[in-house]
Amino acid sequence: MTAAPAPSGTALAAPPRSGARRLRLRRGLIGWAFLAPLLILNVIVVLGPSLATVWYSFTDWSGIGPAKFVGTANYTRAFTDPAVREALLHNAIWFVLFLFVPMALGLLGAHLINQVTRFRMLYRTLFFIPYVTASVINAAIWKMLLSPDSGIGHTLGISQAWLGDPKTSLYAVNFVVDWHWWGFLAVIFFAAMQGVDVQLYEAARLDGAGRWRQFLSVTLPGIRPTMIFVVLMTIIWSLKAFDYIFIMTHGGPANSSDVVSTLMYDQAFNQYSAGYAAALGLSMTVIVGLVLAVYQFLRRKGWEE
Numbered sequence: 001m002t003a004a005p006a007p008s009g010t011a012l013a014a015p016p017r018s019g020a021r022r023l024r025l026r027r028g029l030i031g032w033a034f035l036a037p038l039l040i041l042n043v044i045v046v047l048g049p050s051l052a053t054v055w056y057s058f059t060d061w062s063g064i065g066p067a068k069f070v071g072t073a074n075y076t077r078a079f080t081d082p083a084v085r086e087a088l089l090h091n092a093i094w095f096v097l098f099l100f101v102p103m104a105l106g107l108l109g110a111h112l113i114n115q116v117t118r119f120r121m122l123y124r125t126l127f128f129i130p131y132v133t134a135s136v137i138n139a140a141i142w143k144m145l146l147s148p149d150s151g152i153g154h155t156l157g158i159s160q161a162w163l164g165d166p167k168t169s170l171y172a173v174n175f176v177v178d179w180h181w182w183g184f185l186a187v188i189f190f191a192a193m194q195g196v197d198v199q200l201y202e203a204a205r206l207d208g209a210g211r212w213r214q215f216l217s218v219t220l221p222g223i224r225p226t227m228i229f230v231v232l233m234t235i236i237w238s239l240k241a242f243d244y245i246f247i248m249t250h251g252g253p254a255n256s257s258d259v260v261s262t263l264m265y266d267q268a269f270n271q272y273s274a275g276y277a278a279a280l281g282l283s284m285t286v287i288v289g290l291v292l293a294v295y296q297f298l299r300r301k302g303w304e305e
Helices: 009-056 073-080 082-115 120-132 135-145 169-193 198-206 211-222 224-239 243-248 260-270 274-300
Strands: none
Touching: 009 274, 073 274, 082 120, 082 169, 082 224, 082 260, 120 169, 135 169, 135 243, 169 211, 169 224, 169 243, 198 211, 211 224, 224 274, 243 260, 260 274
């Protein structure tokens, strides 16, 4: 007699696979059920307004009432508006100062903390205090300190109106922001320095390298990824600069401290040209996106290594 064929392994394994598939599906549905409220909130708070901004950037809209479609007129105006060019120039100046001054002070502060063994936590806390203090409070305090009537200059007999002079207003506000930012960078750089191999310093000392040469040849290459990340964040924060400028000078005097963000605010809420402000905002978003794209491209090319 011919023996009956044994049941195939596939047929025997089908029920367990089917049960596992149902279990995975059930777990997936539970996960989506927990994520659904967050996704809905994200659509309402982020995606919805973002799409509305794209639409309004192609309209002539005062911020209230119906919007009139005008095509690319707002973008054409943005590329030819002298106020936008001046604001972009101020953003560029802000970026240069905001990059080099806090980074230099942050590297110096981190290096000094790295050289001591006692009271490290105290120094890090003191450096970090300006950053954790609300920008509104910092701006209000410094606005009072820089006042020609009651500030430090008045006490020292210097009548210079740092915030009221078109030649110094942008630099005065940037000085305050640099003071606010550098302590944060010092803590970030100090944390990165802790990850540098101590044996590299020992090898450098054996080769006769002094502290300055060790800093240039060992420390800086060792914290290169952190420095590149800080540069990226500095570019983005430079384009987003708003709070200190708005509180201390409102972009004045005579638009001497205006940047794109304060110009957007003025167009939307003072000039009632919300459609034009939306076009400016979307243009800045595209610029930030390009910066992030370049950063990701360089990372894939191993630029951080």
